[in-house]
Amino acid sequence: MMIKSHPHEQLLVQYATGELNPAMLVMIGTHVDMCPQCQQHVADIEEQIALKVLGERVTDAALPNTVVDSMLESIMNSPAPIQVRAEAARDYISLEGKRFALPATLARNEHRIGQWHHMVSKLWRAPVDIGNGEMLNLIYMADGAQVPEHTHKGREATLVINGVFNDEFNEYRDGDFILLDEHHKHTPQTQGEDCLTLATLDAPMHFTAGISRLLNPFSSLFFR
Ligand SMILES: [Zn+2]
Missing domain, CATH: 1.10.10 (Arc Repressor Mutant, subunit A)
Structure with a gap:
């Protein structure tokens, strides 16, 4: 594919x-x-x-x-993404009774993946602590999940690890890398399949207050 x-x-x-x-x-x-x-x-x-x-x-x-x-x-x-361990401890993660293979870079950083939290209906999140206060998020959308329409503060990068989701613009599958900014308003959703993504997530305001601390300053580093 x-x-x-x-x-x-x-x-x-x-x-x-x-x-x-x-x-x-x-x-x-x-x-x-x-x-x-x-x-x-x-x-x-x-x-x-x-x-x-x-x-x-x-x-x-x-x-x-x-x-x-x-x-x-x-x-x-190079390229040499942070590699604390030469060998991955695990090259998969398990969630909701499913097992997802991790690409090599993620597998090498598997020990940085935190606990899964159920955010709202059909949406789960696990932080990936990159160090120096930098954070990524694994986002799991079960089949039939919908993220409320939202814009982004700064920019949001999303990479599909496994599965498929779509928004008003397109359908995104394994390996697709998407970069959206504050001018994009979108409503990601899954239909017929679940989806695991890696994201730099600006929290949609609809979500609980706890998630607002995830507001990620990385975009200013990224586009300087
Ligand atoms: Zn490519």
Whole structure:
């Protein structure tokens, strides 16, 4: 099945060069795990960067080779989303009697996934603590779930891990990466299938007060 909706070029470049904040690194890394097209794209970007550095190595005698070597090494070893453990403790999560496989980047960060909380009817959330106060959310929408219409403060990035949801604009399936801003008003819902997503979520005001602390300042980091 083809992924329709990808991160834009600039995000992939920043991913390759490690310029994304940790939350977005996990987000884009997980999409790349799921997307052969973006894997190729990132590989091409890394190759261009490597060639550029090699070119500068020839012309810039002032830069010691050892420095260039370590730069090259870090480029070749990137992308490197935070990896506290070399091996994933678990590469799946369980919820509502179902088991969901985690893409590699998420599996490496499985220990960061907190407790599931039932938000409202047919909607569950688990925080993913990226560290330094950065937070992602796993959102599970059971079949027939609807998120009340809402706009976003800043921008909301969503990645479908498993399943399908739709809104007024489109249908989103495994691997689709969606970036919405305050100009988009939408009503995500599931019909006929459930859906697990990873999201940087601006809390819709309809939800309980407890969730408002999830308001995520990442967008200002992201688009600076
Ligand atoms: Zn992609």
